[in-house]
Structure formats: C-alpha cells, structure tokens
Amino acid sequence: MSDKFFFKGRQDARQHHTAYGGFQTNASQKSGSKKHPLKLVVTSEARKKEVEALAAEAQLHADITLDSSNGAVESIGELTAILNKGSTIKQAKTPSRNDPCSCGSGLKFKKCCA
DSSP states (O other): OOGGGGOOSOSSOOOOGGGGTOSOTTOOOOTTSSSSOEEEEESSHHHHHHHHHHHHHTTOOEEEEEOOSTTOOOBOHHHHHHHTOOOOOOOOOOOOTTSBOTTSSSSBGGGTTO
16 A cells, blocks of 8 residues: 555654744743843943943843943943833723713713714
8 A cells, every 4th residue: 555545744844943043932031131131332431320320210130331442332222222112002992882971961872972
C-alpha cells in the first residue's frame, strides 16, 4: 500500500516560528522597570541630573551614560516617548431608548430628546 492513503499531517516537519527570532509571543517587557531599564545617553553632568529627576518623578528606572566626547549626540527618545504618552479617552454612553432622559424631565429618552 502507498503512504498517501494514510497521510496524517505534513511529512516534512516545520520548525516553530519563534525559533527564527521573528514573532515574539512573550513580549511583555515593560520599559522603565527594574528588569528592563531605559538606556539613555546624555552629554553633560547637569543634563544627567535633569534626566535622573525626570525618570524619578515618573517612577521609571534608567541606565544613564555620560558621553562627553566631541560631537556626541543625546539619546533620550525612550524617556520622551513614555512621558508624552497620551491617556485613554472615555466617552459617555448614549442612553438607550427606554432609559430615563438625561435632561431631567422624567420621561423616557425615546419620548423626550430622541
């Protein structure tokens, strides 16, 4: 008999997709925590103290390195992104037809303000 009549799945076993380093299923790394601190680069000692104060105020952990070489570039993009993150906007739920009207008339919404 031939194998094709009793085929149970793929004959060439494929490797798992995370073995290649592509899609990360356990990507729950919170930037700024003790385990995954922010990696920041500043150009002066005064600026280092300012950035430390900003991180402490936001309760974040950061590894700040001082690069005072000529032509050094400051890199605090991670901290700026976390500090400027917008908050969630919640909208008020519109009343359904049989709810009391919000204008205070005592009528149902469908007979008052609909």
